[in-house]
Amino acid sequence: MRHYRKNWIICYDICDARRLRRVYRLCCDEAVTLQNSIFWAEFTNKELAAFIKAIEAEIDTSEDDVRQSQSFSCPW
Template identity: 40%
Template sequence: MGWLIAYDIADRRRWRRVHAVVVKEAYRLQYSLYWLPADAADARRLASVLETMIDPRRDDVRFYALPDAAWCRLWGPKPWGNGVIDPLCRRFEPCWRPGMPVDLAAVDL
């Protein structure tokens, strides 16, 4: 199982603290969007830590559960460096060559 983590933190200091925790646990996909390959217990543990760091009146942190069969096609810069291998990453199909055509009709939704 995996989790999509998204956050919008209003205060720069809190953002840096949240970012420092999330970046150690999850793969960065975009500015404040991460993929966490973890079971529900580990996701709850991370969510509990983040809950103590945010201001719930001003900040927004979300965890979206991804089923095991979930896939993602990536375009643009690599979200993680060369040589980074994770067994769960195989369901991500990289497409990092500029100008490569997108064939969404070939995707099994």
């Protein structure tokens, strides 16, 4: 089975400045910044799962929100 890369939009709302910096660094390493807290990336499903798992390790799910949505076209 082939593992196709898909376009993803990742956005976040982080309450704590320290967690925000950590999540921002993770996103900058893997994705392209579109706006302050909005990123675009190409991931396979496996890569996306690993990326989200890394972010979830840094956030407090009761205060912070991270969302991802598949994009069907490149933003540029």
